[in-house]
Amino acid sequence: MYSILPFILILLSLAVMVVLIVKKFPQLALLDVDSIPEVKMEKKKDEFFKKKADKRAEVVSQKQREMIKPLFKKLQDLQTWFRKIVLDVYKKTNEKTEAIKQKRQINNSVINKEKKESDAEEIIDIKKMVVEGEVALQSGDFENAEAKFINAIRIDSKNEGAYFGLAGVYLQKEEREEAKDTLEFLLKISPQNVKALLKLAEIYEQGDDVQKAVECYERAAVIDDSRAETFAKIGDLLLDINQCESALEAMGQASELEPENKEYLDKLVDISVKCGNKEKAEEYYQKLRMLDPENSRLLVLRGKIDQV
Numbered sequence: 582m583y584s585i586l587p588f589i590l591i592l593l594s595l596a597v598m599v600v601l602i603v604k605k606f607p608q609l610a611l612l613d614v615d616s617i618p619e620v621k622m623e624k625k626k627d628e629f630f631k632k633k634a635d636k637r638a639e640v641v642s643q644k645q646r647e648m649i650k651p652l653f654k655k656l657q658d659l660q661t662w663f664r665k666i667v668l669d670v671y672k673k674t675n676e677k678t679e680a681i682k683q684k685r686q687i688n689n690s691v692i693n694k695e696k697k698e699s700d701a702e703e704i705i706d707i708k709k710m711v712v713e714g715e716v717a718l719q720s721g722d723f724e725n726a727e728a729k730f731i732n733a734i735r736i737d738s739k740n741e742g743a744y745f746g747l748a749g750v751y752l753q754k755e756e757r758e759e760a761k762d763t764l765e766f767l768l769k770i771s772p773q774n775v776k777a778l779l780k781l782a783e784i785y786e787q788g789d790d791v792q793k794a795v796e797c798y799e800r801a802a803v804i805d806d807s808r809a810e811t812f813a814k815i816g817d818l819l820l821d822i823n824q825c826e827s828a829l830e831a832m833g834q835a836s837e838l839e840p841e842n843k844e845y846l847d848k849l850v851d852i853s854v855k856c857g858n859k860e861k862a863e864e865y866y867q868k869l870r871m872l873d874p875e876n877s878r879l880l881v882l883r884g885k886i887d888q889v
Contacts, residue, residue, distance in 0.1 A: 707733050711742045718749055726750050739770050745777060757784055775801045779811070791818050809838035813845060816852065825856035836865075843873055850882045859889040 714729030727750045733743035744767040751760035764781040768774060782797035795818050802811045816832030819825075829852045836845040846869040853862035866882055873879075 707737050707740060707743075710736075711740065711746060714743070714746045714750075718746060718753065721753075723750050723754055741767060741771050741774060741777075744770070745774075745780070748777075748780060752780075752784070757788065760784060773804050775805050775808075778804070782814075786818070791822050794818055807838065809835040809842065809845070811835075812838070813848070816848065820852055820855070825852060828852050829856055829858070829861065841872060843869060843876065846872065847878055847882070850886070854885045854889055857889060859886060862886045862889060 710729045710733040714726045714733065717723075717726035717729060727747065730743045730747040730750065733740050734747070737743070744763055748760045748763040748767070751757070751763060761781065761784050764777050764784070767777045768781070771777070778797045778801040782794045782801065785791075785794035785797060795815060798811055798815045798818070802808070802815065805811070812831045812835035816828045816830075816835060819828035819831060829849070832845060832849050832852055836842065836849055839845060846865050849865040850862050850869065853859070853865060862882075863886060866879075866886055869876060869882070870879055
């Protein structure tokens, strides 16, 4: 019993205190702490010291700015100087580059001009060699002509005139195989060279290779279909190998190109008769008679037509 009594007394004291606090709580809640004079004084002190600290900080910051200003000025001056140096270096470098470019252009222009002049002189020299070779060929100086053409080919390996002239030299020297090989090589360089084709056709014709001669003449006729004599030659050769219809067609082409050529009309009557084409023979006979009534061949041709 004695041990519990102090504990009970403590509990009663706490209960009394709680009751008193609860009763006084509304008054405590309404109490304004800021209105206490001591608190007001402390707040004023805090505000005073804060303003003083802010003012001191502003003064220090101003002094620092004033101290840094010269440094910034020097830094700006340094940047301006550095930019000027860089700009000067760039300008000088650019000027040197332009000068080098201009110098190169001038040098290239001089080199190109010299090259063009050299090429022009070389072309003139080659043309001169070819002309001299042709003159030597016509005058019968075959050795000199051959040397001129060969020298021209050494300088210009695709000079058509030099190859054609060289083939002519070989033909004059009766070296037909060399002439034929030269012309065939020329045609590899220049397949459209009609002169080379016609000359090669003549060589084949003289060698009794009529078929190859016809092929060369036909190639020439395809490239240049305005030459009546080429078609006439094809007609003659085809007639020699008994290809009458093809011969008649080729000779007809020649006559169309030269309608007043009496020789072609005469041959057309002859070929028509050999082909057994009386109608065509009569047609060409009448054209020849109208063109040349006094032609002594008319009577002979009339007799051939009547026998068809």
